[in-house]
Amino acid sequence: MQLIEDRTLGTVPAGTPTVVARRKNQDLGALVHEAQRGSVSAFERLYRAMAAQVVSYLRWHRVSDPDGLTNDVFAQVHRKLSSFQGDESGFRSWVFTIAHHRMIDDRRRSQRQPFVAGEVEVEDHRALGDVEDDAFAVLGSDRVRELLAVLSPDQRAVVLLRVVADLSVEDVAKILGKREGAIKALQHRAMGALRRHLSRQAVPA
Amino acid sequence: MLHLQLSERDVERLLAGDQPQGRPDLGEVARFVARLRALGDMEYPPPMHPRLLAELDAAEAKPPRLEDEVHRRAEARRQAHDARRRWRLVGAAAMVAMLGGIIAAQARDESSPSRSPSATTEAPQDKDAPTTTAPDSTAPTATASTAPPQTTAPPPPPTHANDRPNGGDVGPQVEATGPPTVSSDSPRNSDPSWQTCGSDPECWWNLWNQYAKDGRP
Numbered sequence: 402m403q404l405i406e407d408r409t410l411g412t413v414p415a416g417t418p419t420v421v422a423r424r425k426n427q428d429l430g431a432l433v434h435e436a437q438r439g440s441v442s443a444f445e446r447l448y449r450a451m452a453a454q455v456v457s458y459l460r461w462h463r464v465s466d467p468d469g470l471t472n473d474v475f476a477q478v479h480r481k482l483s484s485f486q487g488d489e490s491g492f493r494s495w496v497f498t499i500a501h502h503r504m505i506d507d508r509r510r511s512q513r514q515p516f517v518a519g520e521v522e523v524e525d526h527r528a529l530g531d532v533e534d535d536a537f538a539v540l541g542s543d544r545v546r547e548l549l550a551v552l553s554p555d556q557r558a559v560v561l562l563r564v565v566a567d568l569s570v571e572d573v574a575k576i577l578g579k580r581e582g583a584i585k586a587l588q589h590r591a592m593g594a595l596r597r598h599l600s601r602q603a604v605p606a
Numbered sequence: 607m608l609h610l611q612l613s614e615r616d617v618e619r620l621l622a623g624d625q626p627q628g629r630p631d632l633g634e635v636a637r638f639v640a641r642l643r644a645l646g647d648m649e650y651p652p653p654m655h656p657r658l659l660a661e662l663d664a665a666e667a668k669p670p671r672l673e674d675e676v677h678r679r680a681e682a683r684r685q686a687h688d689a690r691r692r693w694r695l696v697g698a699a700a701m702v703a704m705l706g707g708i709i710a711a712q713a714r715d716e717s718s719p720s721r722s723p724s725a726t727t728e729a730p731q732d733k734d735a736p737t738t739t740a741p742d743s744t745a746p747t748a749t750a751s752t753a754p755p756q757t758t759a760p761p762p763p764p765t766h767a768n769d770r771p772n773g774g775d776v777g778p779q780v781e782a783t784g785p786p787t788v789s790s791d792s793p794r795n796s797d798p799s800w801q802t803c804g805s806d807p808e809c810w811w812n813l814w815n816q817y818a819k820d821g822r823p
Binding site (some may be wrong): 451472476479480541544548549565585600 | 632638646
């Protein structure tokens with residue numbers, strides 16, 4: 402197995418998701434520059450590269466319309482793209498900042514709306530391929546949703562941005578408007594809360 | 607069940623979906639994070655909405671460099687405006703400094719009587735020629751530089767006492783091209799034109815031409 406040196410993780414296998422995502426980022430930088438020069442096809446490739454992560458982030462936050470909100474996020478990205486300055490990780494951070502703000506807006510909007518009995522079932526685009534994968538996705542997503550509910554909103558946001566959006570502590574701190582130390586404390590408490598919850602389930606009283 | 611402390615490195619490994627070594631209590635947490643990551647990877651990008659597609663179409667129809675050109679021109683205008691403003695400031699500062707210098711020089715001149723304007727117009731004394739005084743304190747010498755354009759070539763100004771139209775009773779000239787200065791006992795003193803010319807340069811010039819032509823007014 403090929404091992405590589407990672408900045409945060411130390412020596413890790415080359416297939417580690419974080420490392421794969423960072424390699425993807427290198428291509429993202431070139432696409433961003435092309436899109437800034439006015440290439441629509443480059444923007445469409447950017448959309449295809451990042452929309453899945455954005456919609457996943459929004460879906461785990463249980464927004465009312467993840468697909469529509471993702472489109473809104475990318476419409477704003479397209480409008481403001483000429484003013485963006487930074488590298489590929491900066492671009493990812495910027496996109497998720499917009500997505501995070503949209504999520505907060507959606508949450509506020511839904512709080513203002515009158516209560517509707519029964520939970521609104523969010524359409525899930527994951528169940529589209531192989532039957533086994535679909536079953537795993539449905540079962541897995543229920544379990545993951547249950548465990549995410551254990552976390553506080555801040556802890557959930559940090560875990561989703563670190564895992565789903567694959568962002569660094571520094572980027573997450575910028576997106577959430579907190580210090581890096583606060584983000585580290587939040588992710589530490591989130592892991593502790595998950596461990597306690599899972600150990601309680603493993604040993605029933 | 608005993609829970610060991612989580613180190614920062616343990617947390618980072620958990621967030622990467624890996625179980626830290628020697629920590630079986632974190633196995634479930636690591637599996638949860640790995641599942642969360644895998645579900646994210648299985649996600650499909652949603653189809654683009656017609657509104658977003660319309661925005662992209664509109665952007666494609668527009669020349670891609672137009673916005674850059676507009677931005678570049680605006681930047682050039684802004685730089686030119688800044689440069690003009692800087693030069694205005696420099697000009698105003700120079701003007702203030704110059705005025706200050708003039709005022710200071712005037713104040714110095716007024717405070718020191720030896721440098722009064724009348725002293726500067728006094729002709730130097732010639733030992734050979736009799737002492738002369740100007741009929742008007744400033745007028746004859748002031749006209750030297752402000753004489754009207756010459757229509758007929760005047761005769762060369764007398765440089766020696768004997769060459770002068772009225773003999774040797776004329777004192778030395780302050781300026782070679784200026785009107786003559788006369789002694790107090792000159793008959794020209796009684797000529798009313800000396801009193802009437804005052805500070806009119808044209809009058810003095812005509813008077814000088816007349817002297818050159820007739821020898822007397």
